[in-house]
Amino acid sequence: MNFQALAKKYDTPLYIYDFDYIKDRYKNLKTAFKARKSLICYALKANSNLSVIKTLAKEGAGADCVSIGEIKRALIAGIDPYKIIFSGVGKSDNEIKEALKLKILMVNVESEAELKRVEEIAKELNNAARISIRVNPNIDAKTHPYISTGLDENKFGVDIEVAKKLYLYAKNSKYLDPIGIHFHIGSQITTLKPFLEASKIIAQLVKNLIALEVDIKFFDIGGGLGIKYEDEKEIDLYEYAQGIFSTLKGLDLTILLEPGRFLVGNSGYFLTKVLYEKKNSSKRFIIVDGAMNDLLRPSLYDAFHKVSVVDEESSHSTLADVVGPICESGDFLAKDRILPKTKKGSLLVIHSVGAYGFSMSSNYNSRPKVAEIAIEDGIDRIIRKRESFEDLIRLEEECL
Numbered sequence: 319m320n321f322q323a324l325a326k327k328y329d330t331p332l333y334i335y336d337f338d339y340i341k342d343r344y345k346n347l348k349t350a351f352k353a354r355k356s357l358i359c360y361a362l363k364a365n366s367n368l369s370v371i372k373t374l375a376k377e378g379a380g381a382d383c384v385s386i387g388e389i390k391r392a393l394i395a396g397i398d399p400y401k402i403i404f405s406g407v408g409k410s411d412n413e414i415k416e417a418l419k420l421k422i423l424m425v426n427v428e429s430e431a432e433l434k435r436v437e438e439i440a441k442e443l444n445n446a447a448r449i450s451i452r453v454n455p456n457i458d459a460k461t462h463p464y465i466s467t468g469l470d471e472n473k474f475g476v477d478i479e480v481a482k483k484l485y486l487y488a489k490n491s492k493y494l495d496p497i498g499i500h501f502h503i504g505s506q507i508t509t510l511k512p513f514l515e516a517s518k519i520i521a522q523l524v525k526n527l528i529a530l531e532v533d534i535k536f537f538d539i540g541g542g543l544g545i546k547y548e549d550e551k552e553i554d555l556y557e558y559a560q561g562i563f564s565t566l567k568g569l570d571l572t573i574l575l576e577p578g579r580f581l582v583g584n585s586g587y588f589l590t591k592v593l594y595e596k597k598n599s600s601k602r603f604i605i606v607d608g609a610m611n612d613l614l615r616p617s618l619y620d621a622f623h624k625v626s627v628v629d630e631e632s633s634h635s636t637l638a639d640v641v642g643p644i645c646e647s648g649d650f651l652a653k654d655r656i657l658p659k660t661k662k663g664s665l666l667v668i669h670s671v672g673a674y675g676f677s678m679s680s681n682y683n684s685r686p687k688v689a690e691i692a693i694e695d696g697i698d699r700i701i702r703k704r705e706s707f708e709d710l711i712r713l714e715e716e717c718l
């Protein structure tokens with residue numbers, strides 16, 4: 319990738335995504351599951367740029383959405399409503415109503431109260447709402463506590479006994495059609511065991527439900543596949559698929575997957591330019607034009623992203639922090655890295671930022687959101703324009 323040329327053409331800071339990589343990842347995952355009926359519902363929250371979604375839609379992907387905004391993005395990008403699922407612990411009445419009207423595949427229900435709300439809204443619309451219930455298998459995904467969701471201390475889903483009760487209630491309701499079951503135990507998971515443990519528990523529940531004449535058709539195994547940021551080892555896709563299949567023996571279900579990070583994480587590069595170098599006592603800082611508002615993961619989770627210097631000139635490398643211009647000590651992109659001496663204008667690449675990078679960015683410190691570009695078949699193109707100052711104040715200016 320010619321980062322110099324891209325910086326010249328589009329300026330910095332800049333998000334760059336390799337679309338060929340995204341397509342390959344999709345195909346690899348789909349192929350691993352080919353022995354069974356499956357639908358890959360891309361988790362839009364990882365990267366909801368319309369061009370990213372459209373690229374996956376063309377490959378046949380569905381969408382896992384957590385707001386009506388994401389559902390609308392999926393539809394605009396060309397994903398069929400019957401491939402869209404709506405998850406999340408706090409859906410508003412309006413969101414539920416709109417989603418039902420749009421006739422999406424199903425609403426993933428996360429509590430008894432929500433199930434009743436969905437039922438009432440479906441009744442108003444004189445329709446039966448297709449639903450699945452998110453079941454919490456109480457499995458430790460052994461990942462960062464902020465992104466672990468499968469333990470009963472987390473706010474997500476309902477436990478097995480409650481799930482059973484809710485399925486029976488739904489089965490007997492004229493306005494609910496329980497067609498799916500769902501679990502998602504966390505994100506950035508790099509061992510197979512927790513996935514298979516969870517799948518086994520939920521598959522057993524499906525067997526019990528089928529015996530009670532609840533007609534489950536979709537087995538939604540969530541997202542969570544980890545990627546390589548530093549020295550992590552990715553789960554083998556074949557073993558993942560075969561492992562899931564082995565828990566589903568005797569069950570004829572369509573497997574739904576909700577990967578986000580797996581598909582897009584390592585497609586992304588964040589390109590940023592050095593403004594200054596400085597030293598405070600013994601500490602070396604490389605101050606760049608990108609900041610925590612552009613890429614929050616290092617500040618929020620202490621997440622590691624590899625940093626490289628484009629066109630390294632100096633061979634003399636020392637420890638440095640890469641920090642942004644925001645007025646917070648927590649504004650860093652990398653800490654204690656061995657990096658060569660840089661000068662004003664040197665380019666730094668922050669790696670593995672395709673997932674939860676731009677989608678978690680903000681306008682903090684009145685910084686316009688950066689541009690996003692795609693590289694596909696060796697050709698670069700803009701997929702989101704850089705925000706301007708006028709964009710930032712538009713909704714306030716008319717209120718003055």
Ligand code: LLP
Pocket residue numbers: 361364382405406465502504505506540541542543576577578579580615673674
């Ligand atoms: N499905 C559900 C219900 C989810 O909650 C999530 C992610 C996914 C699928 C996609 O998970 P993935 O395949 O990307 O692991 N901001 C954090 C990650 C938060 C994940 C939230 N839920 C980060 O930057 O690491």
